[in-house]
Amino acid sequence: MFEARLVQGALLKKILEAIKDLLTEASWDCAQGGIQLQAMDNSHVSLVSLTLRSDGFDKYRCDRNLTMGMNLASMTKIMKCCGNDEIITMKAQDEPDTVTFMFESKNGDKISEYEMKLMNLDQDHLGIPETDYACVIKMPSGEFARICRDLSQFGESMVIACSKNGIKFSTSGDIGTGNVKLAQTSSVDKEEEAVIIEMQEPVTLTFACKYLNNFAKATPLSPVVSLSLSPDVPLVVEYKIEDIGYVRYYLAPKIEDDDS
């Protein structure tokens, strides 16, 4: 028996919004400690890793570890039926064929239940090594989303260069070039609005804008985003979800174009 009750139903909606454009289907692994999701997009270029700890739920029960393969488009349909202030409860049997989403309104006078068929997904689970990154940047998530959106108008790929002076995002395309530089915030009033750079050595990497834009869909989840870079390893874009866990995106760098 699996049951997880989340008072902030909107949170699950936001999480789904943050991953549904990248993934078409994903398996949710439920265990005692919480829910995990790990999946790659269909080109195997990016990876989403989501963790929701059990203590972040209002009520959490998981007798037996189970894996639920869900079609995220179908799940989105169900989540559309959920009001922003409603409470979500996910339920499933052991060895489930279906998962039930129950939405309760705040005052408890309306309860809707939706059952979704699960799929059998044969997904590879990857061991992700803990790495110390050469550069770790914390910045306001809105700012990051904005930069990705703006720069992706110009070209398909974006260069992220981090040095001790700050971080530079740049792109070039047919119509011209664009770049945005952010300097480390000197005086930190509000931690949420600061740009903080921890750097061991400078790094310059190229990424496909398309994916970064998809990552930025997680902006509503957290005011702060952290980018971790090291030469020749995937970029990590992490959004911490308050009190419950995080969503991390990994993105493989592009190989510098030499035939253009």
Add this chain to the structure above:
Amino acid sequence: MRRSFFQKAEKTLLSPPEDRNRNEPDPSTPPLRKTARKTIPKGNGESQKKQIAILKELAAQATEKPCQSPGSDGSLSEGSKETLSNGATKSGKGKRKRIIYSDSEESNDTPHSKKPSVSDETVTTPNESPIKKELSDIDAEDTPKERENLNDENQSKQDDARGQSCEKSKGKKKAGAGKRRQKNGQERNSKGTSEEDERSDANSSKDTRPVEQKTSAILPFFQKKSEKPESKDDITSDYQPDKAQYHPIEDACWKRGEKVPYWALAKALQAIEATSSRLKMIDILANYFRSVMVLTPEDLLPSVYMCLNKIAPAWEGREYMHALFHTCCLSHFLFHFTWHLHAAQELGVGESHLMKAIGRATGRSVDKIKADIGNKGDLGIVAETSKSHQRMMFQPPRLMLRTVFEKLKEIALMTGHAVVNKKIEKIQGLLVACRQSEARYFIRSLQGKLRIGLAEQSILQALAQSCVLTPPGQDYPPEILDASKGISSDSFKSKLESSALLLKTTYCIMIHLLESGDMHIYSRNQEDNTSKYPDIISKFKSWIAEKENHDPQVVSCILDSEAVAWDREKEMILPFQVLSTRKRKDANESEIKVHVCIFAFDLLYLNGESLVKKPFLERRQLLRTHFKDIPGEFVFAKSMDSTNTEDIAEFLEESVKGNCEGLMVKTLETEASYEIAKRSHKWLKLKKDYLEGVGDTLDVVPIGGYLGKGKRTGTYGGFLLAVYDTDNEEFQTVCKIGTGFSDEQLTTHTEFFKKHLMEGPKSYYRYDSSLAPDHWFEPVQVWEIKCADLSISPIHKAGAGIVDPEKGISLRFPRFLHIRDDKTPEDATTAAQVGEMYGNQEQVKNKASGTQKLDDEGFY
């Protein structure tokens, strides 16, 4: 090159080294899986930092090296890991040897790889801790000399990779950096030694492996972009369907009951593409089919479809085939197979969409891909050779034939909102999993053309051959693996012929009536046209002759016939184009304006009995007794029995007057069994332009060229032709031409016109923008061409205003004859002449006069 950043967590945990040594990899679900992925241990930060630092250094060294072997991606990182462990060994700890395990997927692919071999492609370290330890070891005792060793090691590893490219046994792990080169030699000479080496390696590594370690440390690969992996990277690369004395079980690269890897098919197709001998092609394909039939019979149908480039409709289940396989005798099986093929549907995805998918999968821009097509002439090869600019998180598992087939089917059947994008995404998902030549054939499958010189005939022949050699439906292990053993080649040949005969299929419009009462109509190219002819279906029952009680009614049949557009008022056949104006799909009976008449000329199957072996005379008799002639709806094709060629010529002449497309000539009794679609002397198709003096020749001017593809890469594959309009003093397009050229002629023409290229069309060229050629030519040469027909065309401009106020006239089936050096472009056939020729055609005359009744004798 696509490199994986992460590795599958379970792969090393689940198969301890000793297991791997002992038996073949077990694909069953790993027990440790859950824990494996859940616990990502916090690494010891410091040693990891060092690890990264060292690896980086190694990477830097490697990239400096001038002779980095292309395709041996991974060799570097492998080398570096190896170095790490070797370094540790050397640095005094002594006993620790390590083995690096190949990707479990990879070894699954090959039943032969029972030993732990290292694939260059994916390497995993068994666990994290030894590496760290060793790293700190290195760190502690890192002397300049050591460094040198490491360098050397790296270099030699690369040499190694290059040197061994065709070796089946790939770079095995060994301890002792200094011995490297020497060992290389040994390895090549004696496999035994290296195997022994490995075993001891494996044992010792077992000792040092802490059991509680759950996650493998995955080192990112520090390598710059390199070529696609070459075949040596793959264990499955030694699948050789073209091998002489092929053994369907031992030479296959998968095991009984396992899904057939897509690679096997790709490899077979590649071998076929490389040969030009038809018999050899059939052999290769038959070998592949034999393996599939014996080991994984469920995959046979997908295999055949993939070879034919067809995707079966969803309702034609695999179960059905499977049942047939076991219950039916061979001939029955084969005959049903031909039925089955008729139900296949085409799968076409637009080229531009494919380019987009390739672009997205490799991170290249569509423009570059387009440029590549110009050079290479084939999108499949472009996909295969496209270097990826986007690294991957993880190399997807190998493609299985069935997965590819199912996905292709999904792609074919997808409909609805934003379907193009969804299709592209699906294609992209598969494309990233393609390795080497798989990408080539996958893309070609999507294009609907395999271009390996393998006609349907040969595929069916191969299927027949494989069924004869290794009969289906045997228990495993099959008793008969090679039926040709022990019998003379002649008797084998005759056996083969008889089953091949059954298999071959016809290209005519076929009406199938099934026992269930369902009807299907298939066109020449086996498209299901059932929905195009609802009128035929509704009327069909009325065509069946009523019978006395003692005679069986027709409950099932296959009728070979021709559908023609029929003018009910004038009782004559309308030109071919009229028929093609019918709605192609889901026509509504009440809306049909163009009526068809069925000319039945053969009956192939009746009430559960195949008639193909009966003489034509008998079949025709059966046809006539079971069906009735209804003028204007269902007519027996008029036939003429003759042995005299002049008679036939006369008959054809008549039939041309009767607006017929042509004649089918069959022999009646001697060898009159139905050899479907075989161009033999038993069946001949006569078209009017094949007869001297029936077709027309014109003198036309080439004004543009289309770049050739495939075989014609590098030359023009087609030309745009024009006639001269003396009134307006302009060149008007009349047709495109692509046939009638020899390879030499094409080259000559290409060279000639390269000297007469223009930036854009002359102001006095009249053409439709949809016809714009790749290159425009000056009007310099006159060609004499021959054509079958002239017809009104919405896109060609010749003689516009003469027969139709806007539309011009075009030529059907133009063929190049020769260059007219004696004429200048202005002396070419004029638009007025073309108009005149159009008016002189029998069909047009008939249509225009309308009064001239045609006798039915004209047809067939």
